[in-house]
């Protein structure tokens with residue numbers, strides 16, 4: 054059976070927000086990358102940070118490009134991989150953590166939506182995105 058993945062527009066904000074908040078709260082060492090967004094003395098300051106939430110949406114919107122270019126996911130993320138590596142200096146392991154948080158967020162909206170088959174499809178797709186996001190790290194001089 055074919056599984057079609059994608060996230061409807063209103064859910065992009067909701068899943069994006071949920072996923073980025075999970076990453077920053079469950080894996081607090083990721084907060085250091087968002088230092089320019091404000092101080093995070095406690096979880097409420099993360100949850101209330103509009104820039105953090107906006108970034109969650111940016112990530113999910115970026116996944117659209119990958120869905121529309123399934124045969125060239127590497128190409129879609131070449132420059133973003135370089136940007137996260139050379140400018141942002143984000144550890145590529147964090148891409149996998151974010152991918153997991155996206156899946157958890159989808160499953161917590163309605164657990165019956167996330168059948169093993171659907172989860173497997175999301176996992177396969179996001180693994181390709183994670184790999185592409187990490188692709189430029191090994192090319193660092």
Ligand code: HEM
Pocket residue numbers: 083086087108111112115116133137141143147148151152182183186
């Ligand atoms: C699937 C994984 C990810 C994707 C597709 C993604 C995508 C993006 C995109 C599209 C931008 C905006 C780039 C621009 O303005 O031109 C961005 C910025 C950024 N990303 Fe990611 N990202 C991912 C994971 C992460 C992770 C795990 C972190 C940190 C733990 C992170 C930290 C940042 C930061 C700090 C910025 C700059 C935000 C700003 O200054 O506005 N990203 N990302």
